[in-house]
Amino acid sequence: MLFEQVRSLIFIIGLTLVSGIGDSRGFIHASKMWRSEALILSELGKSALGFSIGIGSYWLAAKYLNELGVLSPEIQTLVWFGVTMVGVAFISGKFLQWQTIDQIIAAVVLLGIAWLLFRTC
Numbered sequence: 263m264l265f266e267q268v269r270s271l272i273f274i275i276g277l278t279l280v281s282g283i284g285d286s287r288g289f290i291h292a293s294k295m296w297r298s299e300a301l302i303l304s305e306l307g308k309s310a311l312g313f314s315i316g317i318g319s320y321w322l323a324a325k326y327l328n329e330l331g332v333l334s335p336e337i338q339t340l341v342w343f344g345v346t347m348v349g350v351a352f353i354s355g356k357f358l359q360w361q362t363i364d365q366i367i368a369a370v371v372l373l374g375i376a377w378l379l380f381r382t383c
Contacts, residue, residue: 270326274341277323281316282345286353288312289346316346337382344375 291309295302320342327338351357351368360368 267330270329273326274323274330277319277326278341278345281319281323281342282349283316283353284312284314284319285316285342285346286312286349288316289350290354334382337379340375340379344372348372 288309289312291305291312295305295309323342324338327333327341332338347368351360357365357368
Protein backbone atom coordinates (compact mmCIF):
# COMPACT_ATOMS: atom_id res chain seq x y z
CA MET A 263 0.00 0.00 0.00
CA LEU A 264 2.75 2.48 0.93
CA PHE A 265 4.64 1.70 -2.29
CA GLU A 266 1.54 2.53 -4.35
CA GLN A 267 1.12 5.86 -2.54
CA VAL A 268 4.77 6.78 -3.05
CA ARG A 269 4.52 5.81 -6.72
CA SER A 270 1.39 7.94 -7.13
CA LEU A 271 3.07 10.87 -5.38
CA ILE A 272 6.11 10.63 -7.67
CA PHE A 273 3.85 10.53 -10.73
CA ILE A 274 1.86 13.51 -9.42
CA ILE A 275 4.99 15.60 -8.89
CA GLY A 276 6.43 14.70 -12.28
CA LEU A 277 3.20 15.16 -14.20
CA THR A 278 2.38 18.41 -12.41
CA LEU A 279 5.81 19.78 -13.31
CA VAL A 280 5.32 18.74 -16.95
CA SER A 281 1.81 20.23 -16.92
CA GLY A 282 2.90 23.51 -15.39
CA ILE A 283 5.90 23.87 -17.68
CA GLY A 284 3.82 22.95 -20.75
CA ASP A 285 1.14 25.48 -19.85
CA SER A 286 3.82 28.07 -19.02
CA ARG A 287 5.23 27.63 -22.52
CA GLY A 288 1.69 27.90 -23.89
CA PHE A 289 1.14 31.21 -22.09
CA ILE A 290 4.53 32.62 -23.10
CA HIS A 291 4.02 31.83 -26.79
CA ALA A 292 0.38 32.98 -26.71
CA SER A 293 1.59 36.41 -25.61
CA LYS A 294 3.80 36.56 -28.72
CA MET A 295 1.39 35.26 -31.34
CA TRP A 296 -0.20 38.61 -32.19
CA ARG A 297 2.13 41.30 -33.50
CA SER A 298 0.86 44.37 -35.31
CA GLU A 299 -2.56 42.73 -35.57
CA ALA A 300 -1.04 39.83 -37.53
CA LEU A 301 -1.18 36.25 -36.33
CA ILE A 302 2.22 34.60 -36.12
CA LEU A 303 1.51 30.97 -36.91
CA SER A 304 4.76 29.63 -35.45
CA GLU A 305 3.92 31.18 -32.07
CA LEU A 306 0.35 29.87 -32.32
CA GLY A 307 1.71 26.37 -32.96
CA LYS A 308 4.18 26.57 -30.07
CA SER A 309 1.43 27.85 -27.77
CA ALA A 310 -0.96 25.08 -28.84
CA LEU A 311 1.75 22.46 -28.31
CA GLY A 312 2.53 23.81 -24.83
CA PHE A 313 -1.13 23.82 -23.82
CA SER A 314 -1.66 20.33 -25.29
CA ILE A 315 1.22 18.94 -23.26
CA GLY A 316 0.00 20.87 -20.22
CA ILE A 317 -3.58 19.64 -20.25
CA GLY A 318 -2.66 16.08 -21.20
CA SER A 319 -0.27 15.73 -18.30
CA TYR A 320 -2.72 17.53 -15.98
CA TRP A 321 -5.39 14.94 -16.81
CA LEU A 322 -2.93 12.16 -15.95
CA ALA A 323 -1.92 13.92 -12.73
CA ALA A 324 -5.61 14.15 -11.78
CA LYS A 325 -5.83 10.35 -12.10
CA TYR A 326 -3.06 9.88 -9.54
CA LEU A 327 -4.42 12.65 -7.30
CA ASN A 328 -7.71 10.77 -7.26
CA GLU A 329 -5.87 7.55 -6.35
CA LEU A 330 -4.43 9.36 -3.32
CA GLY A 331 -7.86 10.65 -2.38
CA VAL A 332 -7.26 14.25 -3.46
CA LEU A 333 -10.63 14.80 -5.10
CA SER A 334 -11.00 18.54 -4.59
CA PRO A 335 -10.70 20.52 -7.82
CA GLU A 336 -9.57 23.49 -5.74
CA ILE A 337 -6.55 21.63 -4.43
CA GLN A 338 -5.74 20.13 -7.82
CA THR A 339 -5.93 23.59 -9.39
CA LEU A 340 -3.82 25.21 -6.68
CA VAL A 341 -1.01 22.75 -7.32
CA TRP A 342 -1.16 23.35 -11.07
CA PHE A 343 -1.44 27.12 -10.62
CA GLY A 344 1.65 27.31 -8.44
CA VAL A 345 3.80 25.33 -10.85
CA THR A 346 2.49 27.26 -13.86
CA MET A 347 3.15 30.67 -12.29
CA VAL A 348 6.68 29.71 -11.27
CA GLY A 349 7.22 28.28 -14.75
CA VAL A 350 6.11 31.49 -16.49
CA ALA A 351 8.29 33.61 -14.22
CA PHE A 352 11.42 31.53 -14.73
CA ILE A 353 10.99 30.35 -18.32
CA SER A 354 10.36 33.91 -19.53
CA GLY A 355 13.68 34.83 -17.91
CA LYS A 356 12.23 37.98 -16.39
CA PHE A 357 11.84 36.90 -12.76
CA LEU A 358 15.43 37.86 -11.93
CA GLN A 359 14.79 41.30 -13.46
CA TRP A 360 11.86 42.00 -11.14
CA GLN A 361 12.35 44.40 -8.27
CA THR A 362 13.15 42.72 -4.97
CA ILE A 363 9.76 43.63 -3.48
CA ASP A 364 8.01 41.94 -6.41
CA GLN A 365 10.11 38.80 -5.95
CA ILE A 366 9.21 38.80 -2.25
CA ILE A 367 5.50 39.19 -3.04
CA ALA A 368 5.73 36.28 -5.49
CA ALA A 369 7.32 34.14 -2.77
CA VAL A 370 4.59 35.15 -0.32
CA VAL A 371 1.92 34.19 -2.88
CA LEU A 372 3.53 30.76 -3.29
CA LEU A 373 3.65 30.39 0.48
CA GLY A 374 -0.03 31.31 0.54
CA ILE A 375 -0.74 28.56 -1.98
CA ALA A 376 1.24 26.12 0.15
CA TRP A 377 -0.75 27.24 3.21
CA LEU A 378 -4.05 26.64 1.44
CA LEU A 379 -2.88 23.20 0.34
CA PHE A 380 -1.83 22.32 3.86
CA ARG A 381 -5.04 23.61 5.44
CA THR A 382 -7.44 22.07 2.94
CA CYS A 383 -5.88 18.63 2.54
